Amino acid sequence: MDRTQAKLLRALMKQPLSFWQLVGKQDDAIPGYIDALKTLKIKGYIEAKGDLIAVTKDGKDYARTNGIEKEESMMCPTCSATGVKPRGWLKDIMPEYETLAKGRPEVTAEFDQGVVPLVKNLDRIAYIYERGDLENKNIFILGDDDLLSIGLALTGKCRRITVVEIDKRVNRFIRKVIKEKGWTNVEVYDYDARDPVPEELRGKFDVFITDPVETVEGMKLFYSRCCEALRGKSCSGYFGISHFESGLAKWMGVEKDLLRMNLVITDILRDFNNYLLTGERIVEKGFRIVTESPFDLKAPDFAWYRSTFFRVEAVKKPRPLITERVEWARELYFDEDTFVALP
Amino acid sequence: MDRTQAKLLRALMKQPLSFWQLVGKQDDAIPGYIDALKTLKIKGYIEAKGDLIAVTKDGKDYARTNGIEKEESMMCPTCSATGVKPRGWLKDIMPEYETLAKGRPEVTAEFDQGVVPLVKNLDRIAYIYERGDLENKNIFILGDDDLLSIGLALTGKCRRITVVEIDKRVNRFIRKVIKEKGWTNVEVYDYDARDPVPEELRGKFDVFITDPVETVEGMKLFYSRCCEALRGKSCSGYFGISHFESGLAKWMGVEKDLLRMNLVITDILRDFNNYLLTGERIVEKGFRIVTESPFDLKAPDFAWYRSTFFRVEAVKKPRPLITERVEWARELYFDEDTFVALP
Incomplete structure (x- = not known):
């Protein structure tokens, strides 16, 4: 599983997200992001859930056996990882x-x-x-x-x-x-x-x-x-x-x-x-x-x-x-x- | 006045600092930092004050007439500008x-x-x-x-x-x-x-x-x-x-x-x-x-x-x-x- 797919899975293990929320959870260009979504969908690891995208049971099983845990953000909550705080x-x-x-x-x-x-x-x-x-x-x-x-x-x-x-x-x-x-x-x-x-x-x-x-x-x-x-x-x-x-x-x-x-x-x-x-x-x-x-x-x-x-x-x-x-x-x-x- | 000297002056306008505190207020290599200190000292803009380095009255006058105000840090206080917060x-x-x-x-x-x-x-x-x-x-x-x-x-x-x-x-x-x-x-x-x-x-x-x-x-x-x-x-x-x-x-x-x-x-x-x-x-x-x-x-x-x-x-x-x-x-x-x- 490549870097992008792994990042999408760990984000979705935390909670279902919209297409627009999910794109920010990975660093690939949009063509790569869309390819990763397609691959995960075809493999049965993710699915639509209302307006959101969710991980399936198969997706969770795959993630766990491959050392991918649900995301725990380490980004600074004060500055959203920008490092600055205007004052x-x-x-x-x-x-x-x-x-x-x-x-x-x-x-x-x-x-x-x-x-x-x-x-x-x-x-x-x-x-x-x-x-x-x-x-x-x-x-x-x-x-x-x-x-x-x-x-x-x-x-x-x-x-x-x-x-x-x-x-x-x-x-x-x-x-x-x-x-x-x-x-x-x-x-x-x-x-x-x-x-x-x-x-x-x-x-x-x-x-x-x-x-x-x-x-x-x-x-x-x-x-x-x-x-x-x-x-x-x-x-x-x-x-x-x-x-x-x-x-x-x-x-x-x-x-x-x-x-x-x-x-x-x-x-x-x-x-x-x-x-x-x-x-x-x-x-x-x-x-x-x-x-x-x-x-x-x-x-x-x-x-x-x-x-x-x-x-x-x-x-x-x-x-x-x-x-x-x-x-x-x-x-x-x-x-x-x-x-x-x-x- | 070059970038390094200006950064040192604005930091010292805020408060006197030690040599070791001051070096982090600028981005030049240490030879450039030391040159800037020497130049500012020779011009009479900075001076030793106990163990610290302080801006002189001449230094303050120079800074003000050249649009350099005392530093107001815009760095994030939570993460010290690293963008991360381990949790x-x-x-x-x-x-x-x-x-x-x-x-x-x-x-x-x-x-x-x-x-x-x-x-x-x-x-x-x-x-x-x-x-x-x-x-x-x-x-x-x-x-x-x-x-x-x-x-x-x-x-x-x-x-x-x-x-x-x-x-x-x-x-x-x-x-x-x-x-x-x-x-x-x-x-x-x-x-x-x-x-x-x-x-x-x-x-x-x-x-x-x-x-x-x-x-x-x-x-x-x-x-x-x-x-x-x-x-x-x-x-x-x-x-x-x-x-x-x-x-x-x-x-x-x-x-x-x-x-x-x-x-x-x-x-x-x-x-x-x-x-x-x-x-x-x-x-x-x-x-x-x-x-x-x-x-x-x-x-x-x-x-x-x-x-x-x-x-x-x-x-x-x-x-x-x-x-x-x-x-x-x-x-x-x-x-x-x-x-x-x-x-």
């Missing part, structure tokens, strides 16, 4: 952050958007602060449907915050908030990552933050653009990569690219970020996660989608691997692992 | 673990030993369990002055635990415990990492755990030996690398080696491990951390030394970069960053 000046920004974010644009699959809850943005800011990458820094954000820029600006600790984003609805929204708050150190560019970074933004930033598309070439493109924005040695970057849509072979490709860019990986925090990929649109969009599932699915009602949080730091001048304009279409967003994106 | 069957082993570990050999600088507290071993086991790498697994431990094998055996969840270790005192001790407990699935080899892995151990393990020496070549050697012990694809490995004795340029070298070995990096948990490098021996040994400090040092009285916890997973058959015997002497243990090792 003080950071926690204090939350009420205003919520007010300012009201009326934000709906997410769109056109740009493979999935939004991090505002409270999770606080966790990210806490981590960035802990690493010394917040105070007095120039921060470059490639893609900001999460509205992280607004949270960063509310801390009052960054020198400059620059958002470059393709979705003009998001940009209009952030610009409206900037105007309302009178922020002079926050700016927004209409920007498509297929284009080179605007001349005036190159080499100007201490930190980049991005949540890239989930294809290897797409990530190479995103990190390359971010590299161009950085000043040089000892600048840093933050981004999420999911297990769900990027198997470890893809991670390998991405990590090799990062090292080639002179970016050393300093932190990898498993499943740190979660995303509000919820509601009927998920089951109705025709995503492969739904069409290929061996169990009938109801719409997910919690932020089940997760990504692992990476930090990188430049050990010498960052070296973008792509500098020219690229003529890519949907392949930017879509490959054989991307089961929550549209072809 | 249930794992927590329950602690009393017996403490009893069994009594009378363990004193650490020796001959093998660059530094021992992880037993309670920290539980954190490591919790993390390994969470990742699905404990139950029913064959575990290969290269170097076990930490007595991790005894903790793993007490969980009763591993199929096989094999320790290979150079220090015969440690091996005698573990063998005594094995005999006392009647464990039949735990074994210990007298083994020098300069030698090839014993024939009968090659390709037999699901998981390796090691806490390598802190030189790039030494790490390459340790991981290569561990690779040979692994069965193949999807096997995993755990180890610590410190910031203190390995600057990020060294991390870069190590990460490149890992990827070349077909090991993708899945988790990097900053400062997860701590070590009992305490007592008079630390200040009396002639370590460079003491001889090059710009402040007089008292012996450290807490587990100040830390390492970052890595997990790797094989995306295809692991490929050792070194397979033959190597004729290395102290360079295995010592380079320009290793300020807590002997030449």
Whole structure:
């Protein structure tokens, strides 16, 4: 029995779970997760039980004779294994952050958007602060449907915050908030990552933050653009990569690219970020996660989608691997692992 | 002001700290830490205050005008930012673990030993369990002055635990415990990492755990030996690398080696491990951390030394970069960053 099947079984030995709860109990990409579900179902080890998936008697017997006991979580209950707990000046920004974010644009699959809850943005800011990458820094954000820029600006600790984003609805929204708050150190560019970074933004930033598309070439493109924005040695970057849509072979490709860019990986925090990929649109969009599932699915009602949080730091001048304009279409967003994106 | 100096200042703005407390407030290697201390002292921003280091009025003025406020920790108070909290069957082993570990050999600088507290071993086991790498697994431990094998055996969840270790005192001790407990699935080899892995151990393990020496070549050697012990694809490995004795340029070298070995990096948990490098021996040994400090040092009285916890997973058959015997002497243990090792 492989790692993924064993993890699913031990989670189900504890209690029946929904398809969406169960996917977070394992680290394989969604195709591997679905294969594992299919295998366990065919073997008679798991079955549908109402809207949930449950282990059968055969499954329990198999698990016990193979040293798999029911799961006992060892994750920290206080921080949900993120390691951070926003407090003080950071926690204090939350009420205003919520007010300012009201009326934000709906997410769109056109740009493979999935939004991090505002409270999770606080966790990210806490981590960035802990690493010394917040105070007095120039921060470059490639893609900001999460509205992280607004949270960063509310801390009052960054020198400059620059958002470059393709979705003009998001940009209009952030610009409206900037105007309302009178922020002079926050700016927004209409920007498509297929284009080179605007001349005036190159080499100007201490930190980049991005949540890239989930294809290897797409990530190479995103990190390359971010590299161009950085000043040089000892600048840093933050981004999420999911297990769900990027198997470890893809991670390998991405990590090799990062090292080639002179970016050393300093932190990898498993499943740190979660995303509000919820509601009927998920089951109705025709995503492969739904069409290929061996169990009938109801719409997910919690932020089940997760990504692992990476930090990188430049050990010498960052070296973008792509500098020219690229003529890519949907392949930017879509490959054989991307089961929550549209072809 | 660079990242390291800024981090030291913000920590000292909060409160005066000892040299040993302060080193954990920054992520540079010890040579960089000491340079930063020297620079801040020469500029008149910090000064000795009894046994502690304190920020001066000039230092405070400088910090404030440069956007550096006193530190407010955002780390989780429950898990000290490790993300795990041992409970249930794992927590329950602690009393017996403490009893069994009594009378363990004193650490020796001959093998660059530094021992992880037993309670920290539980954190490591919790993390390994969470990742699905404990139950029913064959575990290969290269170097076990930490007595991790005894903790793993007490969980009763591993199929096989094999320790290979150079220090015969440690091996005698573990063998005594094995005999006392009647464990039949735990074994210990007298083994020098300069030698090839014993024939009968090659390709037999699901998981390796090691806490390598802190030189790039030494790490390459340790991981290569561990690779040979692994069965193949999807096997995993755990180890610590410190910031203190390995600057990020060294991390870069190590990460490149890992990827070349077909090991993708899945988790990097900053400062997860701590070590009992305490007592008079630390200040009396002639370590460079003491001889090059710009402040007089008292012996450290807490587990100040830390390492970052890595997990790797094989995306295809692991490929050792070194397979033959190597004729290395102290360079295995010592380079320009290793300020807590002997030449």
